[in-house]
Amino acid sequence: MKLIHMKNQVVIITGASSGIGKALAYEYGRKGAQIVITGRNEQNLNAAEAELQAAGIAVKGIVCDSASEEQTRSMVEKVMQLYGRIDLLINNAGISMRSMFETVDINVLKQVMDINFWGTVYATHAALPHIKAVNGGIIGISSIAGYRGLPVRTGYSASKFAMNGFLEALRTELLETGVHVLIACPGFTASNIRAASLNSEGKITGDSMRDEGKMMSAEEVAKRIAEAYDAKKKTLVLTFQGKLTVFLNKWMNSFLDKMVYNTLKKEKDSPLT
DSSP states (O other): OOOOTTTTOEEEESSOSSHHHHHHHHHHHTTTOEEEEEESOHHHHHHHHHHHHHTTOOEEEEEOOTTOHHHHHHHHHHHHHHHSOOOEEEEOOOOOBOOOGGGSOHHHHHHHHIIIIIHHHHHHHHHHHHHHHTTOEEEEEOOGGGTSOOTTOHHHHHHHHHHHHHHHHHHHHTTTTTOEEEEEEOOSBSOTTTTTOBOTTSOBOOSOSSOGGGSBOHHHHHHHHHHHHHTTOSEEEOSHHHHHHHHHHHHOHHHHHHHHHHHHHTSTTOSOO
8 A cells, every 4th residue: 555645756866777866766666756767778777667667667768877967867857748747866776896996997986976975965965955845855875884894895985985976075064954854874785886896896796796686675775764764864785784784883893893894804705814
């Protein structure tokens, strides 16, 4: 049964062909919202759109590379042409990396920044006037890596630190406008972002380095994010490990250096020794 408190509202979710993005499409679609999902891969996007429609979700898929400002602005314009409003923008599109900084191709870091940080900037800048018009909101799907730099993921951590800083500054700018901004950090959750991470040469690894079965599901993450947004929270840090990492990084930074290093050293095929 659909909840109707978002009936006639329009929600854009970038990078929503799978994982947390698709789970968020289900979450908000069941609340009665009109969902727009984006993704770079047309085949995967079409499959997600069909799956959501079969579940009774009102959804429209638009092919869009979040790293392209032109494509992102075109996507937002198309949404306005179709629906005439944007109530919520969820910046979810993201990619990870796994490589020692010393051996990585610098273009890998640029690619990660283009999608994770600049993709958020492009979509937010294009949609903001429309969001302000309806006192809507913005959610950024960030990461614990935006609070605590992670070895072997220098570019990913940098992109999430930048994303957090950007959205925090924007939230303050918009304080008197009625627009709400939530920064959500899922922690270690079951998501395909690790399987889609780039190696030192910029090639997709296609394999997760962690046991996904022991992590919070994408569906649970989506539910918690929606609850935090409804409660007008500014930040959301999920999982005990995620909350502990943020706490220890603030008060016991040197200890956490060793803890993070030793934890990531245990990953499958870790370059850390």
